[in-house]
Amino acid sequence: MNLNLFYFHVVDSLLLTSPLLLLMIAAIVVLAADVMMPRDWRGALPWIAGIGVAASSLALAGTGINGIALTLFNGALVIDRLTFLSDAVILGGALYLIAISPRWLRGRWVPQGEYYALLLFATMAMMALAHSNELLALFLNFELLSISFYVLLGIEKRNPRSSEAGFKYFIIGSLAAAFLLMGIVFIFGATGGQTRFEAIARALDGGAVRQPLFMAVGLGLLFVGFAFKITLAPFHMYAPDVYDGAPTPVVAALATGTKVAGFTALFHVVEMVARWKGLPVGVWGAFYAAAVASMVVGNVGAVVQPNIKRLLAYSSIAHSGYMMIPLAVVLAPRPDLIGAARDAVAYYLLAYTIMTLLAFGVISTLAPEGEGPIAAWAGLGRRAPMRAAFMALAMLSLIGLPPTVGFFGKIALFGVAIDGAHIRLAVIGILASVVSVSYYLRVVIAIYMSEPAEGAGRVGFPNAAQTLALVVGAVCVFVFAIFPWLYSG
């Protein structure tokens, strides 16, 4: 590449990654402002963070959406339809969490500047992970996301439960990174030293892979690394403990943003190998088994959970299982279904993010009483009618009842399984959804049909920002169900 062209390539790349760069700048501004502003101006920090996310969203809208995939920085990052949609979801989620957080943080031992700065860094890392198009970039963004979350999960001072959640995520997260890295070693070796996804796909197509077994082992290890990150059974053991102990808004980011980013990156990996003729059947088997195991373990595990955050942890495992269905079908191999699978996964990521954020948002406004046992939610319908209704709505959408996003998301996912003639996967998914009715309705029953415990008075009011965020979240549950084209264009 001649120098002039290279210069334009770098400028183009920087312009197209401006949403990420703006988030990074906002994070640094938050950190600097925290140190330099007078102490009683701390209330401005969430505003700075929010303006950063809003600016990043505008920049993202400016880059526009089109069907053409562009590679940036000499192939390290990619911009395509899927990354545009997942970026939009991640930024929306970040704005929601910044609105929820200030009230939740009040009276807790959490350093404000670090909290918002790390939230922005984590958001940036999620977007970067979704864009990864090269093995080294994949590993770096994976670790950037992990390290931000190690600190965020354990950020609450004088709370041993928060430290414990951070510790558990640290050990599991670094184990996942080690598996991912070893997978990269195998793929790097098997393809004769290729790192870019397109180059790997070309090598696989052209039969340049001398050791298909090495490639398969590499993909398997890579998949294990991802499985930890997106809580697929049997690599989910840490999720209930981490979700239970960590700060609720951070858990909401972990449950939604990490999965959006992880599934987008995993989808790019699947796209890379989908057209490989010699794909060993074991790789497909691993995806299939993880989908089934996550649906079963997640839904069965949630049935007996008395604690709301642990229940949502198992629910997130189950939903990861649903989202694995299209990926397993594509690797069946049905590379012709990759477009349908992409749309289904993108839509379900949006649906899952909306309903999970709504549930965690309500939990945050009811902190600290509402963060523990479901029994504490008894009679909430009378004590806090608006939030009770929002929580019930989130639960019904998580079950997948029409006319909510959860319903249309599941239709899309199971539709791919049926198109790919994997009726069994669709049936397992539907049966798992039936099981899920029992525990989601348990929350609704506690809210509307149980008497409040003795001495349970009125719960605190959410502030204006929280109310606005919850209302927007609840509206989104319907808007994106009725007008799905608003999202996919």
Place this chain on the structure above:
Amino acid sequence: MQYMIPGNLILAVAIFAIGAGGVLWRRDAITMFMCVELMFNAANLGFITLTQSLGRPEGVAIFLFVITIAAAEAAVGLALFIKIFDDREKIDAEDLNLLQR
């Protein structure tokens, strides 16, 4: 031409397996973390070996990045350990069971 698997790659896989076993069976936090570092370095050994046997320089570049990332991770991890150590006398994963009740 018969493709030879370099001996160092087998060594790397062996070290990786030892590290993974250590994380699963040891219960002392520091030892668990050491085992994770062992896994990272096994992967590094793999990159260096492949750089040599394939004659492609990208492996060394990845190796340098991994070393840096591992250092950043160690800094955050040890800070977390100190935070936990403030609450209790020792950092044993068996004792970290507040969240299972």
